[in-house]
Amino acid sequence: MSAPLRIGNASGFYGDRLGAVREMLADGPLDVLTGDYLAELTMLILGRDRLADPGRGYAATFLRQMEDSLALAAERGVRIVSNAGGLNPAGLAAALRRLAERRGLPVRVAYVTGDELLHRAEALGFPGAVTANAYLGGWGIAEALRRGAEVVVTGRVTDASLVAGPAAAHFGWARDDFDALAGATAAGHVLECGTQATGGNYAFFTELLAAGHDLTSPGFPLAEVDADGSAVITKHPGTGGAVTVGTVTAQLLYEITGPRYAGPDVTARFDTVRLEAAGPDRVRLSGARGEPPPPAVKVGVNRLAGFRNEVTFVLTGLDIEAKAALVRAQAEAALGAARPRRLEWRLARTDRASARTEQEHSALLRVVAADPDAERVGRAFSSALVELALASYPGCHLTAPPGRGSPYGVFSAAHVDRAEVRQEVVLPGGERLAVPADGPVLALAEVPDEAAPAPPGEPGPVRPAPLGAVLGARSGDKGGDATLGVWARDDPGWAWLDRTLTADRLRELLPETAGLPVRRYRLPKLRALSFVLEGLLGEGVAATSRFDPQAKGVAEWLRAQTVDVPVELLEPG
Template sequence: MTLRIGNASGFYGDRFDALREMLTGGELDVLTGDYLAELTMLILGRDRLKDPGAGYARTFLRQLEDCLGLAHERGVRIVTNAGGLNPAGLADAVRRLADRLGIPVRVAHVEGDDLTAAHPGSLAAHAYLGGFGIAACLRAGADVVVTGRVTDAALVTGPAAAHFGWEPDAYDRLAGAVVAGHVLECGTQATGGNYAFFTDAGPGRDLRRPGFPLAELHEDGSCVITKHPGTGGFVDVGTVTAQLLYETGGARYAGPDVTARLDTVRLRQDGRDRVRIEGVRGEAPPPALKVGRNRLGGFRNEVVFVLTGLDIEAKAELVRDQMADALATSPPREVRWELVRTDRADADTEETASALLRLVVRDPDQEAVGRALSGAAVELALASYPGFHVLAPPGKGAPYGVFEDVYVPQGDVPHAAVLDDGRRIPVPSARDTRVVEEPPEPPLPEPLPAGPTRRAPLGLVAGARSGDKGGNANVGVWVRSDEAWRWLAHTLTADAFRQLVPESRELTVTRHLLPGLRAVNFTVEGILGQGVAAQHRFDPQAKALGEWLRSRHLDIPEALL
């Protein structure tokens, strides 16, 4: 008996008509939507400050107005975390919408994740719940289930547990569902979106509009990842591998329902646009739940000076000195300069003859980053380097957020399913738990025999996918042949990563080997400062860190090229 679970959203702001596409494009039993991320919770928290009735993804309601009737006609249940900080509010709004449209649906929601009151100073503090609250709603007959902060994979483990009758100790089956959920959660990233080898897609694979993914999930926890017929993009072992590595760390991928062993995942092509995932093993979940805490960190401002033509370094030095003098009487707590050499010699446009010098300041006091910076920068307009101008004048300074991870015992979180008639079903915490410890590193494969090498970009051989977890970044790197794996495993060490990514040289870089995926996964601690909302670096979510790594040159065996 197969459960067909699709995804129609990978983030708040994803393709609006994806809900309709998934409902009309082929058969489905459950349609999920993932709207939450660390930054989204901060955005929703700020919305709730202005309006206590807000705090959920309003886009979902507009999508549902168009598609609730379709889902009801086709018997497709909808499960979404669009409830954000206010799942009860969104559930009520869906009921009002259904009544107005005359569609008889039962709407339930999951709550218990909101721990803000227990974390003074937080704008939002929410525990990552598992899937058994969702399962309780579905077992009680809900047609639409709205949650707040659950793990992304819970949108799949919940429906799977309800459908197949899994108990909380069905660890291998739950782990298989977690892996399926992790592949689906980011939508079109599993079907060719943001894919390192996109130029190899081949004929008949239109990447302009990738279709959204779905999983054909089986009772034993295995699944096939695919997409609706006739939709764009493609699904192969590479696209699934890339998404499996996204925002993960070591071999053990811990969650509130189960710890999935990524080192047991087996992938194989099962036909065009079909990848089978099997062999996934699971272990008892950890005793503590992760809580994502968002708080206001202070105020931030920036100005970007444009440096054109000759003497770029000297121009940058002059304006740095001038700004330091201007800010000396009341300097912001943090001052960060970055010179981006986008210029080139003898350029045939002014833009390509120009470099960008970026100044970012932060301080708890809005005045310290606002008027002082604005005045200092503007006053240099006629008194600095030749060709002085800025991309835009600095404003008064904007608040920025800080994301932090804390952990609480599972039993401290009042996880509950709230049914359409108001009845509450308590969801017990995990009976058995296990502290997560990384397994011993697997043995390295035999190295490639010595032979001629060529200096070339890593990306000619390896793909990569990178992302953020709080202040840390992960970079997963994989190859597509056993020979390339024999080279990669010996060559791309943590030390080699530090050399290729200079800003990581003073940071803790941990490498995890995943031979079954022919992959190495790196965690770079602290490279993103205090998280995406703090905008610590040029690429605050490390989305392109993997692509930068792929562009770096090293000695690659000619046999692989």
């Protein structure tokens, strides 16, 4: 048995904790340190950066982190693998080489490219794209590491590939070692969002605090990956946070769209994954089964859709609904023919009766304007609303001065045949190696919900309680859809969850989803359900006017809903 490969993570998004790279290198042993910097919105941000300056387009914070920690990584023999290259991995690799030369560090830097499809966007059916990037797999990373690279930066690869690629290189996996690849992919999915695996954003965080865990600065996670693809998820000793079956379950369910987790290298069956405690802050992830990847590769496309602006009115005291109706009618009349193409009003009843402060007795009326013409959402829009200040409801004022408006984008996912994507590795000496997209493929099959819920057991006493008293949940975004994972912590809870939370019941509990298609999937080995709320976010995070544009709080909204819960679940034993 070969020793496990210790792969850590130091970034879950562009803007994550700047000191995490040094912390992960200094706080304990590692073989590989990864960093995930890319998301759908991030690609749009980098695309706009590149429009302003063709030399930009990568995550600048990663370069700052390397200025601080590249010498330490070289000293400790830790290889660095990151997708911080964004839209310009060649530019980031060149900057890293210059940094290494200035510091006198003989560090071998390689980069992976081929995800960029913008130059062929029209031909591939993506007109008007600002960014168009295929989601590459881990074989380019693996080839770079096999050829001796000590730092590998990539463009758009799947998040889990940052772990699967190094594991494949280290253990010598073949392209059809699907079970091993699936296990590493599952481990990579746990690591990709950093401290979300160690107690961050965790539904039962109060229990961690009660147990004495320090959540002020959770440590970043690492995976001890074995030759068969199984892994132990853990963190460096003495760091904050906690690694439990619950925290790992929460992250496994994050932003997935069903049991089949499809990537360019493997389709990992998350309904086969098992989790079990393996000691303090140690959770074993095993049993993952893999299938060949689908014949098409996902492409993330961002387009500039127009310009937007927003204003929030504060409504205090009595007659909230009437005040909202008045200012809305006034604004619509004032805008007249200059009305933006899209004008959305949302009233948030944040007020409460007999409040002790003015703020607690106030509601917020938010209006979002969007239009292809910047003038329609700029000063003309702002001035029309400001002019109402002395002519509208009593107490009229805004949360902030209106702005000029700003451009916004729309994200969409497309697919192209694997043959259209030409992945390459550029080695430290400049040699370019093609990474063939060979190997078996398999059309992605839908795993339907077992529509008939589990038969009800003998009815027992129930008590009104929030769902969150017994169930955990985590939510996020996938383009214009929201994803929602819900799990139980024991078998009786799972049986109740499975038969109770149908798609129809979810729509009742979350009225915003009432008119939307809702897909429901079962993951019994995780005691979990996965839901996809289609269209909840409209055209995606950059375009939606929803209060929670990335659906981060949908899970907690669900957990706050009161239902009749079996007393035996609330009072075990």
